Amino acid sequence: MSRTETPPPDPVGTTPDATGATSGASGTKPRGPSVFDVAKAAGVSHQTVSRVLNDHPSLRPATRQKVLDAMRELGYRPNLAARALVTSRSRIIGILSTAHGEYGPASSIAAVEAAARARGYSVSIATADGFDPASVNEALEHLLALSVEGLVVVAPQTPVLATLERLPIGVPFVTLQTLSTLDGSTVALDQHHGARLATAHLADLGHTAIAHLAGPADWIDAESRDSGFRAELASRGLRAAAVEAGDWSADSGYEAARALLRPGVTAVFSANDQMALGLLHAAAECGLAVPDDLSVVGFDDTPEARHYRPGLTTVRQNFAEAGRRALARLLGQAEAPPSVEPALVLRGSSAPPPH
Amino acid sequence: MSRTETPPPDPVGTTPDATGATSGASGTKPRGPSVFDVAKAAGVSHQTVSRVLNDHPSLRPATRQKVLDAMRELGYRPNLAARALVTSRSRIIGILSTAHGEYGPASSIAAVEAAARARGYSVSIATADGFDPASVNEALEHLLALSVEGLVVVAPQTPVLATLERLPIGVPFVTLQTLSTLDGSTVALDQHHGARLATAHLADLGHTAIAHLAGPADWIDAESRDSGFRAELASRGLRAAAVEAGDWSADSGYEAARALLRPGVTAVFSANDQMALGLLHAAAECGLAVPDDLSVVGFDDTPEARHYRPGLTTVRQNFAEAGRRALARLLGQAEAPPSVEPALVLRGSSAPPPH
DNA sequence: ATCGCTCATGTGATCGCTCACATTGGAGTC
DNA sequence: GACTCCAATGTGAGCGATCACATGAGCGAT
Numbered sequence: 001m002s003r004t005e006t007p008p009p010d011p012v013g014t015t016p017d018a019t020g021a022t023s024g025a026s027g028t029k030p031r032g033p034s035v036f037d038v039a040k041a042a043g044v045s046h047q048t049v050s051r052v053l054n055d056h057p058s059l060r061p062a063t064r065q066k067v068l069d070a071m072r073e074l075g076y077r078p079n080l081a082a083r084a085l086v087t088s089r090s091r092i093i094g095i096l097s098t099a100h101g102e103y104g105p106a107s108s109i110a111a112v113e114a115a116a117r118a119r120g121y122s123v124s125i126a127t128a129d130g131f132d133p134a135s136v137n138e139a140l141e142h143l144l145a146l147s148v149e150g151l152v153v154v155a156p157q158t159p160v161l162a163t164l165e166r167l168p169i170g171v172p173f174v175t176l177q178t179l180s181t182l183d184g185s186t187v188a189l190d191q192h193h194g195a196r197l198a199t200a201h202l203a204d205l206g207h208t209a210i211a212h213l214a215g216p217a218d219w220i221d222a223e224s225r226d227s228g229f230r231a232e233l234a235s236r237g238l239r240a241a242a243v244e245a246g247d248w249s250a251d252s253g254y255e256a257a258r259a260l261l262r263p264g265v266t267a268v269f270s271a272n273d274q275m276a277l278g279l280l281h282a283a284a285e286c287g288l289a290v291p292d293d294l295s296v297v298g299f300d301d302t303p304e305a306r307h308y309r310p311g312l313t314t315v316r317q318n319f320a321e322a323g324r325r326a327l328a329r330l331l332g333q334a335e336a337p338p339s340v341e342p343a344l345v346l347r348g349s350s351a352p353p354p355h
Numbered sequence: 356m357s358r359t360e361t362p363p364p365d366p367v368g369t370t371p372d373a374t375g376a377t378s379g380a381s382g383t384k385p386r387g388p389s390v391f392d393v394a395k396a397a398g399v400s401h402q403t404v405s406r407v408l409n410d411h412p413s414l415r416p417a418t419r420q421k422v423l424d425a426m427r428e429l430g431y432r433p434n435l436a437a438r439a440l441v442t443s444r445s446r447i448i449g450i451l452s453t454a455h456g457e458y459g460p461a462s463s464i465a466a467v468e469a470a471a472r473a474r475g476y477s478v479s480i481a482t483a484d485g486f487d488p489a490s491v492n493e494a495l496e497h498l499l500a501l502s503v504e505g506l507v508v509v510a511p512q513t514p515v516l517a518t519l520e521r522l523p524i525g526v527p528f529v530t531l532q533t534l535s536t537l538d539g540s541t542v543a544l545d546q547h548h549g550a551r552l553a554t555a556h557l558a559d560l561g562h563t564a565i566a567h568l569a570g571p572a573d574w575i576d577a578e579s580r581d582s583g584f585r586a587e588l589a590s591r592g593l594r595a596a597a598v599e600a601g602d603w604s605a606d607s608g609y610e611a612a613r614a615l616l617r618p619g620v621t622a623v624f625s626a627n628d629q630m631a632l633g634l635l636h637a638a639a640e641c642g643l644a645v646p647d648d649l650s651v652v653g654f655d656d657t658p659e660a661r662h663y664r665p666g667l668t669t670v671r672q673n674f675a676e677a678g679r680r681a682l683a684r685l686l687g688q689a690e691a692p693p694s695v696e697p698a699l700v701l702r703g704s705s706a707p708p709p710h
Numbered sequence: 711a712t713c714g715c716t717c718a719t720g721t722g723a724t725c726g727c728t729c730a731c732a733t734t735g736g737a738g739t740c
Numbered sequence: 741g742a743c744t745c746c747a748a749t750g751t752g753a754g755c756g757a758t759c760a761c762a763t764g765a766g767c768g769a770t
Contacts, residue, residue, distance in 0.1 A: 031725080034725085035728095047728085050727065051749085059747095060747090060749095063748080077500060078500070080436075080502065081437075081445065081727090082440050082725070085437050085440055088386055100465045101465060103456055106456030109480075110455045117481060124480075126478075144432070250658055254662060304629055307605040307609060307633050386756090389756050390758095402759095413718055434755085434756050439725095440757070442757085
């Protein structure tokens with residue numbers, strides 16, 4: 001009853017082959033009230049209504065109120081498409097992502113969305129397969145077609161950046177979680193530094209045979225963490241005991257263990273917590289006690305990490321803060337330093353090497 | 356042609372504000388080519404260009420090609436705002452979410468996005484605090500202001516639904532992960548059934564003192580799982596040994612253990628995997644061996660669950676499929692049954708009770 | 711030929727809003 | 741009191757697309 005006459009706008013049907021079904025005689029669309037309707041109701045001109053909408057300074061309070069009342073009465077809602085058309089500003093921020101529900105990216109995305117909305121922007125997401133340039137292209141095109149005013153790239157694979165680099169995007173963008181050489185601004189979680197923290201911790205404990213369970217080769221994140229690992233080792237005259245790449249999943253960490261847990265290796269720095277979990281699993285199956293026989297340090301500090309067995313020493317990343325800063329930077333309101341400092345979180349999975 | 360007469364106002368190089376970052380808001384708007392430009396270049400009328408854009412049937416292939424060439428040459432990109440204005444169809448699907456980077460919702464959202472894009476829709480997200488009606492309202496208003504054509508609600512708290520119920524949304528919507536009494540269509544993961552599966556498994560093993568580590572009271576998901584748990588127990592003449600609610604996090608599972616792991620309890624059904632992890636952690640600290648002293652069954656089958664120690668028996672949910680179906684249903688293309696069947700996954704965390 | 715019909719294309723209006731500019735009335739200045 | 745000036749509001753144009761309708765060509769049937 002409450003839904004008056006309005007036949008459901010029926011977003012349906014016309015998709016594949018529009019058979020002119022909309023030609024019906026009674027087919028008037030329910031278009032809501034416009035500025036003109038509000039103007040008439042309030043006894044002012046459409047432009048005055050527009051001024052109310054845009055908080056124009058020189059408006060008599062009484063007039064503004066009249067207009068606001070009329071809006072409320074009519075249930076007026078500004079048409080963003082019309083506004084976008086004339087201002088050529090869509091007020092939409094695009095998020096280009098390749099991550100599928102992983103903890104870090106998802107956290108950052110949520111933070112970007114919140115920050116954007118607070119500033120009056122909307123957020124539109126396109127998820128691509130980060131390793132398929134065609135897919136990245138398609139997702140990017142989709143966002144560009146929307147006339148996004150800015151792009152937040154939460155898709156840290158090298159191929160994505162390469163694609164971005166090649167395209168004349170014509171839209172400001174920031175990339176998250178990576179220090180790149182690209183033109184767009186970058187808001188990096190300083191993963192290189194974080195990896196050095198983790199590695200230094202293991203070395204300080206006395207480990208000399210330290211292996212690295214890396215992320216997939218094409219991810220910039222993985223590269224940063226790997227390079228931090230190597231840099232810290234090098235600064236101490238050590239060499240990597242082994243390096244094996246996973247795909248961020250716990251499964252891959254479990255698999256990689258076979259290559260990593262060779263005799264002599266007393267510590268592993270894992271490029272994320274999930275893979276570390278897989279590694280812990282494998283270690284347990286091999287009869288290796290953590291941390292007595294093997295130290296493991298993760299990366300990210302997911303909410304679960306402290307409940308692994310043993311609790312995982314890891315590097316905390318502030319994904320949400322990075323997301324917020326990314327947006328601030330994108331909108332040109334960035335005073336904050338571009339990089340978010342990681343911190344080492346000590347738990348039970350790291351200890352000095354056996355005797 | 357007077358339209359192109361305007362000499363470019365173009366006060367480029369405005370204030371040389373050396374903020375460094377790409378400014379999202381600076382002055383000149385380089386409006387791209389329009390249908391008229393393309394039409395001129397192709398030697399046809401603007402309407403013909405529009406026909407090409409909309410795949411109109413009666414177009415000579417040669418003409419279409421000419422237009423396409425002109426488009427490519429000019430780098431033409433249709434203005435969706437203009438189209439939306441005249442058609443009053445935004446081609447935007449809104450996602451109302453309250454989850455912050457959790458595995459299930461994030462998976463579903465990604466699936467919705469992919470499915471929407473494949474159908475030519477864009478997806479815009481708004482995340483709300485599910486327990487604050489004002490926040491839900493705000494997020495919803497934001498999406499409605501965008502003139503979304505449909506709404507996917509991935510926000511399974513009761514207050515959210517209540518808010519939705521109260522509002523005359525005027526837009527078709529589906530809710531995910533819940534069987535509600537609401538007007539909109541619902542695509543449910545059949546969590547009630549899943550919970551019965553889990554509970555039946557424990558009962559079949561011989562457990563009689565089964566506790567439930569529930570989700571937060573206000574979540575419909577939590578309610579479904581809880582009711583499935585209770586229904587299965589009731590059908591066997593059993594009573595819940597204990598019920599304690601967490602907040603989905605591993606931390607809360609760990610905390611809840613104190614209340615749950617009282618003497619006599621030999622099995623716990625946890626409403627999700629993360630809380631089960633916290634529970635495993637707590638059990639280990641209490642010296643309880645899983646599964647010998649205590650059986651634990653989780654819910655969701657996150658990718659990490661098999662790497663917990665011991666591997667977690669849990670109920671697999673197909674979040675992605677639910678997301679796809681939600682969208683299909685929203686667009687009225689749903690023939691598939693609305694509910695997605697869960698499946699029990701047996702691993703090492705469940706066993707018969709100690710004699 | 712002439713009619714009628716469909717195909718292929720063109721013309722003008724229109725969507726809801728903001729922009730640039732025109733128009734008021736009253737306060738302040740001399 | 742005639743002047744400027746600014747605050748407050750109105751008028752008309754136009755953003756870039758689609759829609760409704762008009763038009764002209766081609767073709768078979770009368």
